Amino acid sequence: MDVMDWFARWYESQCDGDWEHGFGASIDTLDNPGWLLKVDLAGTECDGRILDRISHNYEHKLDWWTCWTEDNVFFGAGGPRQLRPLLEAFRDWATSVR
Numbered sequence: 001m002d003v004m005d006w007f008a009r010w011y012e013s014q015c016d017g018d019w020e021h022g023f024g025a026s027i028d029t030l031d032n033p034g035w036l037l038k039v040d041l042a043g044t045e046c047d048g049r050i051l052d053r054i055s056h057n058y059e060h061k062l063d064w065w066t067c068w069t070e071d072n073v074f075f076g077a078g079g080p081r082q083l084r085p086l087l088e089a090f091r092d093w094a095t096s097v098r
Contacts, residue, residue, distance in 0.1 A: 003087045010094065019043045030077060034064075037076035037086045041069070046094050048072065056085070065089070 001009075011025055023040035030036050041047050053068040056078075065078030067089045074093070076086035 003084060003091055006091055007087050010091075014044050016043075027083070034077060034079045035083045035086060037074070037083075037090065039074040039090060041072045041074060046074070049093075051093055054089070067093070 007025075014020070014023075019042075023042055025037075025039040028036045028038070041049065049069065051067060051069040051074065053066060055064070055066040057064045058066060060079070062079040062081065065076065065082040065085050067074070067076040067086065069075070074090055076089055078086050
C-alpha cells in the first residue's frame, strides 16, 4: 500500500469521535525550506512509545530528514523532497513490533 494511503487510513482508524477533537496529525512547512510532520500519539496504539532521534543525510542542504518523539508526539522534519520518507519513517516505526 502506498504510504499516503496508509497514513490516511491510519489517521481514519484513530478517529473515534473524541481523538480527532483533541489530538491529530499535521503536515506543515519549514522555512529552510522543508516539511514538518507532527502526529499526536495519545490514545493510539503508539501511545507512550519512544523514538530516539534518527536522521538521514542531516548535513545536506535539501536531502535530509530526522524523526523523534517528544511529549508523546512523533515529529518528522525534512527537506522539501522528503515528505514521503518522513511518512515512511512514521509508518515503519508505528508498525514495528515493540
